[in-house]
Each structure stands twice: as structure tokens, then as C-alpha cells.
């Protein structure tokens with residue numbers, strides 16, 4: 001495989017696992033990872049604890065920069081891919097550099113989802129998905145005492161737990177969109193609502209945001225139906241959606257994520273997609289599913305690398321562990337206890 005250049009886009013659990021597997025199984029090939037983040041591969045599940053100050057920055061990163069160097073993997077941080085040219089077999093970076101590849105694994109994960117009615121307030125909403133977003137939260141928290149949590153996805157409860165340890169006043173707005181990607185049901189809704197209330201969170205149920213006005217750097221006035229509250233920070237937690245907009249002109253098939261078969265192949269020779277950004281065909285369901293969770297992402301990252309190198313391993317997921325949310329089939333390897 002000397003002369004091959006494999007590029008992995010993304011350095012999350014799926015991308016890093018893919019790169020290390022490529023290195024192990026193709027020792028003579030050149031392996032590069034390109035990632036938008038300036039830092040290394042982050043244990044995203046520890047971000048809430050990092051926010052609470054109970055996990056150090058060192059513990060947050062799964063793989064040290066030295067490990068990439070030792071393995072001869074070229075890690076390019078702080079760089080974004082803005083297009084993939086499948087006929088020329090090149091990727092275009094945001095600073096206009098063009099890199100050729102003989103094999104490509106796309107592992108760009110998800111980005112925070114903001115429901116359509118709230119898009120107008122986007123600049124006032126703070127998601128918490130990456131290390132850099134967590135540091136923004138940390139800075140804001142130095143000056144604010146009250147937080148409004150919107151949404152209620154899997155990460156929001158862990159973040160709320162962290163904020164409670166910081167003794168902040170928390171409003172939590174629960175609605176039918178709250179548990180994405182879990183299916184909304186009354187039992188879950190009541191249970192989460194009860195637990196939040198018990199912990200001292202003020203739960204605002206079944207309401208709609210009418211307006212948000214920023215009245216100072218650290219205070220927003222939020223009108224929710226006929227009620228008005230003031231919050232220093234508004235968190236947006238409506239789940240993650242595949243971050244694949246940059247590929248719409250590439251010729252790769254995009255639906256919600258990048259469409260791939262059960263081997264994670266895009267159908268274009270030597271181009272695979274994996275982790276949270278892939279939408280994977282399930283032959284029994286005759287439909288595509290998406291994955292969420294660190295464990296799934298790592299397993300899928302390894303599989304993409306093995307198959308790029310000529311393997312024929314199929315993704316393994318039981319029909320029963322996939323559930324339907326608004327017509328999208330989701331399989332998740334995690335659910336945080338609150």
C-alpha cells in the first residue's frame with residue numbers, strides 16, 4: 001500500500017478510530033486526519049464534568065498529540081474541508097489547499113440541531129457540543145447566575161447536573177421536542193420533569209417561546225406564553241444532526257446524513273462515511289438508520305477502515321435497537337442517567 005494516501009475527515013471517536021485502524025493495517029500508507037477542532041480527540045461525554053470542574057482538560061482528551069506522531073498519523077487541526085471532488089479524488093480545505101487522496105473516510109459527526117421556529121433566535125442560543133463551545137459556556141458562567149435550558153436531549157440532563165453543582169438557578173423548558181432522539185412519551189416526560197423539579201430546577205412545561213430580547217451582555221429577557229423570565233445564558237439542546245452541508249455539491253448521496261450501504265461505502269470507490277454523520281442502509285428494514293453514541297462511533301470507525309482496505313465487514317445492529325423519530329431511524333448506544 002506504499003504510495004496510498006488515506007484521508008480521514010474528523011477526529012472524533014469514529015475518525016480517530018478509523019485512522020488508527022488504517023495505520024495498523026496499512027503500515028506503509030500515508031494517513032492524515034483533518035479536523036476543524038484545534039484540540040485533539042475529545043471525550044465529549046466528559047464535557048459536562050469539565051464544565052463542572054470535576055474533570056481536568058488533560059482527562060478530556062482521549063488521545064495525546066504525541067500518540068498521533070508516534071504512529072505516523074498526520075493530524076491537521078483547526079482546518080475544515082469545504083468540498084470533496086469525487087472525480088478528481090481531492091478534498092478542498094477552507095484555506096484553499098487541495099489534497100489528493102486514494103481513500104477517504106468521512107467522519108464529521110453531528111452538529112447541534114435548532115428547531116425551525118427557534119432559528120430566528122440562533123445567535124442568542126448556546127449549544128454545548130465541542131470543547132470550544134464548552135469554554136464559551138465556562139466564560140459566560142463566570143458572570144451569570146441563571147440559565148434557561150431549552151430542548152432536553154440526551155446531553156442536556158448531564159449539563160444540568162453540572163450546572164446544579166455550580167449552584168446556578170436553572171429553568172428547563174420541556175416540550176414535545178424535548179427528548180430527541182428518544183421518542184416523546186408521557187411517562188418519560190413526567191419522569192424527567194419530576195426528577196428535575198426534585199433537584200431544584202424550575203420546569204416550564206408545554207410552552208412556546210414568543211420572544212427573546214438581549215437586554216445586556218449577560219441578561220436575556222425571554223417571553224414564554226404570558227410569562228417572562230430573565231436568564232443569563234440560554235442553552236440549546238435539541239439533539240445532533242449530521243454535519244454534512246459542505247458535501248451537497250460533491251455528488252455524494254446526502255439525505256439527512258451521508259447515505260452508505262451496510263459496509264459504510266458511499267458507492268464511490270474508496271469513499272466511506274462513518275460515525276454520527278453516516279446514514280446506513282439496513283437490508284431487513286429496507287431503510288437507512290443513523291447512529292448516535294461514542295461506542296457505536298468507534299466500532300463504525302474501525303469498520304470503515306477495514307472495508308476501505310478491502311474488507312467486507314457488515315455493520316451489526318439489531319432491528320429492535322433502532323427506533324423511529326419523525327420518520328428517521330435512530331440507533332443510540334447511550335442514555336445518560338440523571
Ligand SMILES: Cc1cc2nc3c(=O)[nH]c(=O)nc-3n(C[C@H](O)[C@H](O)[C@H](O)COP(=O)(O)OP(=O)(O)OC[C@H]3O[C@@H](n4cnc5c(N)ncnc54)[C@H](O)[C@@H]3O)c2cc1C
Nearest residue numbers: 010011012013014036044045081108109275276293294334
Ligand atoms: C456534551 C455531550 C455529551 C455526550 N455524552 C455521551 C455519552 O455519555 N455517551 C455516549 O455514548 N455518547 C455521548 N455523546 C455523543 C458522542 O459524543 C457522539 O455520538 C460521538 O462523539 C460521535 O462520534 P463521531 O466521531 O461520529 O463524531 P464527532 O465526535 O462529532 O466528531 C466529528 C469530528 O469531525 C470534525 N469535523 C466536522 N466537520 C468537519 C469539516 N467540514 N472539516 C473538518 N473536520 C470536521 C469535528 O471537528 C470533529 O473532530 C455526547 C455528546 C456530547 C456533545
